[in-house]
Structure formats: structure tokens, C-alpha cells
Amino acid sequence: MDRSKFSKRQFAAPPWFWLGLIALWGIALGLRFWGLERFDTLVFDEVYFAKFARNYLTQTPFFDAHPPLGKYLIAVGIWLKGFNPWGYRWMNALTGSCIPLLVVGLGVQIARRYSFALLAGALATLDGLLLVESRYGLINVYVLAFGLLGHWLALLSGQQRGWKHWTALTLAGLSFGAAAAVKWTGLGFLLGLYLFWAIGRLGRLGRPGLRLAQELPLEQFLRLSFTKLFIFIPVTGAVLYSLLWIPHLLQNPEFGFIEVHRQMFGYHQRVGNGPSIHPYCSSLPEWPLMKRPVSYFYQLASSLQDSLPATGPPLPFNKAKYVYSVYAMGNPPLWWSATVAIAIVLGMMVWHVVLQMRQLIRPSRNILRFNSEKHYVPLYLITGYAANILPWLSISRCAFLYHYMPAYLFSSLALAWLLETGLPHSLKPLRILSLVAIALSIFGFLFWLPVYLGLPIRPLEWQWRIWFRSWI
Structure with a gap:
């Protein structure tokens, strides 16, 4: 049966969907908040972002190479709970726990299949890198949250009319503006929608006699006009992006709006690449294979009573009884399966185009003809993945595995x-x-899980989890 011919009432979520959604959120919340204050020290880039967030509260001038929104949000957490591990981490934990829910919502919009949406959310809950990034005062989870929210709202706008349509469009623009106000890489989410719309419109022939309500959500999104998608949404996002800079510029008047962007761009151009810059630098070809994870915390202990972080000289490995280690790495079987999956989906679309090319002798045929879920969903996933990974081909600065996270979410879908x-x-x-x-x-x-949560494990157990020399 063609799912596109179902009525709206038939799209009502079944009870098991809501139960599954609550269960996923409960698991995500528990994993992110349990032992959140485990290490009473600044971990990895917390030395920048947590301190920058505190600078906003103390009115201390500083320069940062990223837009300010991520630090504003961490600052809210510090303002409410103080400058301590709980204070500069709990906003990230809360935001990160909502990402599986956003993935579920996006899954519903993509295919109107609640089993698919719930499975996608479960895979997001099982991702180790997303868990680690959510447990520390870093800013990548905010890019993901706002980017996914923007996609969900943009797709939702295609199904709404009147004030609901414009509200969804406006909120989508604000979400993309917020994503860019955390990191410029957040614009990859918007680029993905543009690619899908452009290619989808090029190949869309429509289905004669099909009512708007019977179309797939992705088809309804393609009905958005060029003006709404390429002018209204980016202008709305640009307005919010500019406004969010006001508190930062008032506190740091050395550079104006234009000049601070020149300084930021210049910083990223000056940052080099390779182990001499940072031992955990990695490049785009290595990300889908997870060749080089990032060690966020590593300490040896002689007993479980040792305080963390320890003072004094480091303990030799052969003298240690326990290892406390936090690795920013994905779930290997899931990560590699997702890489294979996006390759299979790409192959399906290439084969579809090849079949269409064989029919070019018929003038009425379109080489990129899309007319069902088996065409629109793969196209959406491929364009979203490509938009978030291909721009890195032109980036020469030191990059890390977590820069692959937006693209990874599409491969996981x-x-x-x-x-x-x-x-x-x-x-x-x-x-x-x-x-x-x-x-x-x-x-x-x-x-x-022990190296996601930083649990104490025996040295041999730690070695079992370090499969490749490049992971050290």
C-alpha cells in the first residue's frame, strides 16, 4: 500500500511511540546527568568555553574564534549553579539529551513512519560521541540541536497553512541563525536543505490527481517558493545572528561587528594542521572510519580513593590499578554501520539516475525523476550528509572527529x-x-560506555577498548 495515500488521521502516533519516546529521553537524561561532576577540572576545550562563559558574567574582555551563543548558554548554567563542573556542564547535558528527541521528530517528518523515527532516535541515544560532547562544557551539541530543529521546522512549514506556516518558517530561520551563532559550521544544515530543494525541484514531476495532504512531507517542502527558502529564512536567521552579537560587542568594544568577523576568519586561516599543532588532529577522509578519536581526559590511579585530578608526578602505567579515561569517539559498530549505510543509500540514488538515463530516448522522461518515498528520503539524506562534510574539503586548519557529527547524524538516519x-x-x-x-x-x-563516562577500569580493560594505535 502506498503510504502517501493515508489520511491525516491515520498518521496519529500510536501509544507505543510515545512510550518509546519517553523511554529514550529518560535514558538520554540519565546517561548525561549521572556523574556529571566526576572530574573537578576543566576538560579539553572547557579551558576556553567555560572560562569565556564566565567572562560574560564577570564582564571580562576576551577574544574568541567562534560566535558567542554557545558561551551565552553555558553562562546561563554558571549563573544558576556557579562556576563548578555541574554549573558549566548541565546546560550541555540537558541540550544533548534532547537531540535524540529532535532526531525522532525529524524522522517523522522525513517519512511519516513512527517505527523508523523511533529507531533513528534509539541510534542517536547509542552514539558515544554525542554522549561525551553532551557531558562537558563544549559547544558542539548546540550546533546539532539548532540545526536539527531548523530542519524539523522547515519541513513542518510545508505542511502548514496561514499563520502556522509563517510561524514555522520564522522559527526555522531563527534556528538556523542560532546554529550559525554557535559555530559557522551550523550553516551546513541550511545548505543541506538548499541542495535537497534544488535537486528535488529539478526532478519533481508530481503525481497527477494527488491532493496536497496526501503528499509526503518532503514533497510538501518542495512546494516552498524560492523567496521563502532563500530570502525569508536566511534574512530571519541573519537578523537573529546579528542581534546575538550585541552583548559580546558591548563587553568587547575593541572590534566592531565587521572587524571581529575578520579577526575570527583570520584566526582560522592561521591555525595550522597536523600533530605538531594538536596530537588529535584528523582529516575528512578519516572521519567516516573513526580513525582518530580525541582523548578528553586520561589519568592513572593506584586506588579508587585517589582524588581526581591528582597532584604530583604522573603514575607509571605499570604501577596503575585503575584508568580514568574519556574518549570523544563514536560507538564503533554503529559508526561504521552508518558509514556503510550512507554509501548504500548513495549507491541506490546513483542507480536510480542510471536507470533514468537509459530512458533518455523518451522526451517526456526526466533524468532526475522522483516520485516516491524511495527517491525523496535517500535524496534528503545524501544532500544533508554532503552539505555537512564536503565544505571541509577546502578547510586546511586542524580539525577533529567531532566536526563530523552533523554529517554523521544523516548517515545514522x-x-x-x-x-x-x-x-x-x-x-x-x-x-x-x-x-x-x-x-x-x-x-x-x-x-x-566506561570510556564515554570516564568510569574507573583496570589497565587491561582499557587496552581492550583501544583497538588501533591511532586511537591512542
């Missing part, structure tokens, strides 16, 4: 889409393969 299709498939090997992929993802998350 691709994996969920393939798994949800494979689980009920008539071919038994596909059903088994899907179950194995899910089981390995759960196992991988539990196995590497």
Missing part, C-alpha cells in the same frame, strides 16, 4: 531507514543482518 526496511523484509538474510546490526550497536555502546 540512513542506517535507521535501511534497518527499518530490512527488519520486516521477506528475505530472511536481510532480517538477520538488520538484527545483527542493532545487536552490535547495543553491545558496542555498553562495551565502550
